[in-house]
Amino acid sequence: MTESDLQKLLGTSDPDxxxxxxxxxxxxxxxxxxxxxxxxxxFAEFCAHIAxxxxxxxxxESLLALLREQDSTNPG
Amino acid sequence: xxxxxxxxxxAEWLRDLQDDGRSREHAVAxxxxxxxxxxxxxxxxxxxxxxxRTLEDVDDICVQAASDALMAVLAKLETYRGAARFTTxxxxxxxxxxxxxxxxxxxxxxxxxxxxxxxDRLADASPPALQRLENDQLIAALYRAIDEHLTERQRLIFRxxxxxxxxxxxxxxxxxTSRGAIYKxxxxxRAKLRHALxxxxxxxxxxxx
Numbered sequence: 001m002t003e004s005d006l007q008k009l010l011g012t013s014d015p016d017x018x019x020x021x022x023x024x025x026x027x028x029x030x031x032x033x034x035x036x037x038x039x040x041x042x043f044a045e046f047c048a049h050i051a052x053x054x055x056x057x058x059x060x061e062s063l064l065a066l067l068r069e070q071d072s073t074n075p076g
Numbered sequence: 077x078x079x080x081x082x083x084x085x086x087a088e089w090l091r092d093l094q095d096d097g098r099s100r101e102h103a104v105a106x107x108x109x110x111x112x113x114x115x116x117x118x119x120x121x122x123x124x125x126x127x128x129r130t131l132e133d134v135d136d137i138c139v140q141a142a143s144d145a146l147m148a149v150l151a152k153l154e155t156y157r158g159a160a161r162f163t164t165x166x167x168x169x170x171x172x173x174x175x176x177x178x179x180x181x182x183x184x185x186x187x188x189x190x191x192x193x194x195x196d197r198l199a200d201a202s203p204p205a206l207q208r209l210e211n212d213q214l215i216a217a218l219y220r221a222i223d224e225h226l227t228e229r230q231r232l233i234f235r236x237x238x239x240x241x242x243x244x245x246x247x248x249x250x251x252x253t254s255r256g257a258i259y260k261x262x263x264x265x266r267a268k269l270r271h272a273l274x275x276x277x278x279x280x281x282x283x284x285x
């Protein structure tokens with residue numbers, strides 16, 4: 001058994017504001033990631049949430065992929 | 077309150093959508109087209125994970141998701157504060173509506189045990205999450221903790237979402253509630269189980285938060 005198996009099952013104890021409040025930050029977070037600012041303390045609870053919530057993590061990954069695609073289509 | 081200056085394009089979207097006349101009509105049509113493109117893109121991104129019957133319905137699913145995303149954006153327009161570009165903010169609604177519908181459709185013909193009969197299956201097969209664990213004593217302690225510390229609803233949601241890998245959007249639909257409410261129950265159940273396992277001598281003391 002690895003630590004990540006157990007963490008996937010039981011989540012982490014980091015502060016987590018849940019899907020609704022985290023969802024409100026998703027767009028801001030994704031643009032920050034593209035600017036290289038995704039690790040800002042402002043997003044700590046959002047990052048804890050997407051580590052624990054598969055649905056919100058997948059949605060965030062989709063939005064990030066969309067923005068990256070748009071950036072590569074419209075550079076500058 | 078922090079004042080955010082909108083970028084030009086976002087300001088134009090907002091101005092047009094709040095207009096009373098033809099500018100609004102055009103903006104709504106453009107927004108709907110954007111929601112539909114994002115919905116199709118999201119479906120395409122998930123294609124490999126979708127069963128054949130969902131792929132057959134994918135165009136209808138995208139149309140419904142785009143319409144609901146458009147309604148959500150228009151209903152929440154006054155909450156847009158400009159922390160991200162308007163289109164980024166709007167696209168997250170299209171992604172949410174599409175991913176939720178696709179997860180639910182993909183699970184439509186799959187059974188989710190919504191009562192304690194779920195426990196009867198333990199003798200026959202390990203849930204997917206436990207097949208990844210190998211420590212028999214820890215698994216036994218986890219089962220004890222589930223049995224002794226969780227409420228009936230917490231047991232149901234933890235077993236389905238964390239152990240059987242049922243998407244929380246599917247549980248939300250079948251239990252008549254929201255993704256957020258299911259997640260909150262899962263979060264509380266996990267916290268109780270972590271605490272119980274630490275008390276039983278497994279793992280380290282949790283950090284104070």
